[in-house]
Amino acid sequence: MSTPLPMAETEACDAPVLKERGQHEVFCGLTGILWLHRKMQDAFFLIVGSRTCAHLMQSAAGVMIFAQPRFGTAVIEEKDLAGMADMNAELDRVVGRLLARRPELKTIFLVGSCPSEVIKLDLNRASERLTGLHGPDIRFAHYSGSGIETTFTQGEDACLNSLVPSMPEKEDDTPDLLVVGTLAEVVEQQMLRIFDQIGLGPVRFLPGKSSRELPPVGEGTRILMAQPWVDETVRSLQSRGAELIPAAFPYGAEGTEAWIRAAARRWGIDDAKVDAAVAGPKARAHTAMARHREQLEGKSVFLFPDSQGELPMARFLSRELGMRLIEVGTPHLDRAHMQAELDLLGPDVKLSEGQDVDRQLDRCRAERPDLTVCGMGLANPLEAEGLRTKWSIELVFTPVQGFEQAGDLAELFNRPLDRQRRLRFG
Numbered sequence: 452m453s454t455p456l457p458m459a460e461t462e463a464c465d466a467p468v469l470k471e472r473g474q475h476e477v478f479c480g481l482t483g484i485l486w487l488h489r490k491m492q493d494a495f496f497l498i499v500g501s502r503t504c505a506h507l508m509q510s511a512a513g514v515m516i517f518a519q520p521r522f523g524t525a526v527i528e529e530k531d532l533a534g535m536a537d538m539n540a541e542l543d544r545v546v547g548r549l550l551a552r553r554p555e556l557k558t559i560f561l562v563g564s565c566p567s568e569v570i571k572l573d574l575n576r577a578s579e580r581l582t583g584l585h586g587p588d589i590r591f592a593h594y595s596g597s598g599i600e601t602t603f604t605q606g607e608d609a610c611l612n613s614l615v616p617s618m619p620e621k622e623d624d625t626p627d628l629l630v631v632g633t634l635a636e637v638v639e640q641q642m643l644r645i646f647d648q649i650g651l652g653p654v655r656f657l658p659g660k661s662s663r664e665l666p667p668v669g670e671g672t673r674i675l676m677a678q679p680w681v682d683e684t685v686r687s688l689q690s691r692g693a694e695l696i697p698a699a700f701p702y703g704a705e706g707t708e709a710w711i712r713a714a715a716r717r718w719g720i721d722d723a724k725v726d727a728a729v730a731g732p733k734a735r736a737h738t739a740m741a742r743h744r745e746q747l748e749g750k751s752v753f754l755f756p757d758s759q760g761e762l763p764m765a766r767f768l769s770r771e772l773g774m775r776l777i778e779v780g781t782p783h784l785d786r787a788h789m790q791a792e793l794d795l796l797g798p799d800v801k802l803s804e805g806q807d808v809d810r811q812l813d814r815c816r817a818e819r820p821d822l823t824v825c826g827m828g829l830a831n832p833l834e835a836e837g838l839r840t841k842w843s844i845e846l847v848f849t850p851v852q853g854f855e856q857a858g859d860l861a862e863l864f865n866r867p868l869d870r871q872r873r874l875r876f877g
């Protein structure tokens with residue numbers, strides 16, 4: 452028997468959205484390099500930035516030790532900012548040295564920053580010049596990770612979007628599935644197993660392990676978004692003929708099932724086949740979540756806008772863990788990509804888009820939620836005031852998508868409250 456989609460149980464969301472335009476508190480798009488470089492193992496991310504950018508990356512990546520690091524910074528010195536030295540010559544020198552040491556690299560991303568924007572360094576021309584210097588075996592791509600233009604997850608979108616023009620044209624219009632947004636290897640394998648079981652394929656991923664062998668795109672390409680922040684990349688793929696399959700995001704058992712079913716329906720695959728493939732993983736997910744649901748049910752949660760993953764997270768917290776949503780903030784609400792999540796959240800949820808950090812902090816303090824999901828900069832002051840917090844960046848770094856990760860995702864939210872319980876009774 453087929454399981455009805457949870458969407459059938461909800462009303463369309465027409466909740467008013469509080470629009471905020473004030474000071475905001477988020478990381479810049481450089482941070483995305485931390486998960487992108489793990490995935491694309493033949494790529495190097497060269498930040499064209501200042502010592503501040505280098506320090507940010509070092510401290511954010513502090514716990515990771517690499518024999519062969521895959522990101523670095525070409526430092527713009529003060530004299531370059533004053534226009535007295537040629538930053539392009541410095542860039543050529545750094546790239547030359549890097550390629551002499553690392554001939555196996557296939558793509559170098561030149562990543563723009565606030566300083567490179569301030570001096571109006573043209574990274575497009577720099578990539579063309581470097582391609583001329585180093586030949587066709589290495590691809591130069593470029594995007595901006597600057598804090599002026601991007602927040603931390605938008606860095607991934609900008610990076611993937613920079614690859615779209617290099618994706619080969621699809622040779623025929625037979626359907627294939629393109630999953631867009633970085634997924635951990637283990638998650639990819641689990642998804643592939645299920646798609647294989649239901650007879651859906653071929654399935655390709657953007658990004659894949661290789662930055663060089665990019666998937667083809669064209670008529671017949673059907674997209675599932677794996678991450679909520681890849682808006683621009685999806686739009687570029689659509690402009691090359693790809694079709695987006697609207698779906699909830701694969702967070703938690705419910706989201707993962709809805710995500711798989713959306714693709715299966717587009718392929719015309721029988722519901723019973725999907726039921727059979729997801730039954731085992733779904734049951735394991737529910738068992739893994741149960742312990743955390745016991746602890747979290749009825750507790751209140753306030754989500755600050757940070758990663759753009761807030762809506763699917765809020766849906767997971769309320770519908771699968773029974774938490775009470777006080778406010779769900781998102782840096783940017785793209786209704787075209789979020790409709791399935793909005794439908795699941797229902798009309799009563801209090802949504803805010805953008806940020807005016809002081810006003811939002813006031814609302815959060817007034818409510819004193821059991822848990823606050825926010826950026827690292829806000830977490831410490833709120834903890835000092837006795838509120839329990841979860842850094843949203845952890846939810847981006849950790850593999851959380853799919854059935855087998857649903858328990859881990861629930862645990863991430865339960866951990867701060869669990870610590871509090873143990874301190875109280877310890």
Ligand code: SF4
Nearest residue numbers: 479504564565597598
């Ligand atoms: S890109 Fe801008 S915001 Fe990001 S670390 Fe560099 S200076 Fe700071």
